Amino acid sequence: MRVCAGCVAAQTGDRRLAVAAGFGAELAVVEADGAAAVVDAKAAKSMSNGAPPPVVSVIVLTYNHAAFITAALESVLMQVDAPPHEVLVADDCSTDGARKCIAQAAAAHPGRLRLLDRPKNLGLSDNLQDAWRQCRGKYIALLEGDDRWIDPRKLAKVTAALEAHPEWTGCFHAVRPEGPPGRAVPERLPADVSRESVTFEELIRRVVHVPTYSAVTYRRGIVPEFPAWHRRVACGDWGLHVLHAEHGPLGFLPDVMTAYRIHERGLWSSMDEVRRWQQTLSLWAALDVHYAGRYWQVIEEARNAFVVETQATLANLRKIERRYHALGLHRVASAVKRLKEWFRRGPAEH
Secondary structure, three states: OOOOOOEEEEEEOOEEEEEEOOOOOEEEEEEEOOEEEEEEHHHHHHHHOOOOOOOEEEEEEEOOOOOOHHHHHHHHHOOOOOOOEEEEEEEOOOOOOHHHHHHHHHHHOOOOEEEEEOOOOOOHHHHHHHHHHHOOOOEEEEEEOOOEEOOOOHHHHHHHHHHHOOOOOEEEEEEEEEOOOOOOOOOOEOOOOOOOEEOHHHHHOOOOOOOOHHHEEEEOOOOOOOOHHHHHOOOHHHHHHHHHHOOOOEEEEEEEEEEEEOOOOOOOOOOOHHHHHHHHHHHHHHHHHHOOOOOHHHHHHHHHHHHHHHHHHHHHHHHHHHHHHHHOOHHHHHHHHHHHHHHHHOHHHO
16 A cells, blocks of 8 residues: 655554654555545544544535635534534645645645545546545535635535435535636526526536536435446536435525636636537446436437537537638637537447
8 A cells, every 4th residue: 555755654453553744643555445545643543432423524626726725624624513523635646746735635624634545546536526425424515626616615505405305415505706816707507596406407408507516415314325437527526416415405505615726627617619529429328228218308408409409509509710810720620620520429439
């Protein structure tokens, strides 16, 4: 089993103790279900002494977020009036120094962070699923390492809402987008705050957009394992919302409690428009197969409406292409060609 760089391990039965450079504290490397977790000694002791499980498990998903991860972790650690909770930091073998930032946060807050060790890069879906399996709380709250919570009572609010609404399979709240300098972004997402919840069909039809994992808290146990297709789609967050909402609506809280960063290295933000269209169609295709055609009519109606909307955008792209072709706007021409090929072949072939 690999231990993070700078760790010196000594075998002691089925558990290893290590002193980690940069953490300033003893670390325990605990194996569970074939996965390794690095926690500081205080956290390890609390896991093994029969203490009651936490109410909330917080998963912090991170990969190469050195510029943002400290703020993300501090936003979790600053929570007040929160129920008992654990914080699992799922760093997917970052190469940009994010691991050092996590180590510094762990040293500053002994016993508060549990770092899940990764012998290799797993990818977003598998990284999340491994952390998901190790959660012990009644609820699972997610935070992506390039976002941060901006309400110190976020955990208190979402937990109270889920306790008050046992029919909800999870809940989400409004976010404040933050873009690079000079880029216009909405004041809040979603803009419509009139609804209290969103249903399975509404999620499939994209009536409401849940902008980021960082705004969502789920009830643990409703989706114990992710389907294989989850790792093949870029909009896996949308898919996970749908999988939960099949068993009950997702509640909505209008409070803005997360700062959602939009930047060029973000998974979705880094895609061009055509690639996003492809991924959207791919998810509907995956859901249709997953549910063995039981919801084909809802999916087909959503897909058809999307195609009409996309074709209107395509027509505008053609106008732009004709107008600016002389200026060498080759990316637009390439996008149009790729999209036409996509519609010709269909998502099932990709």
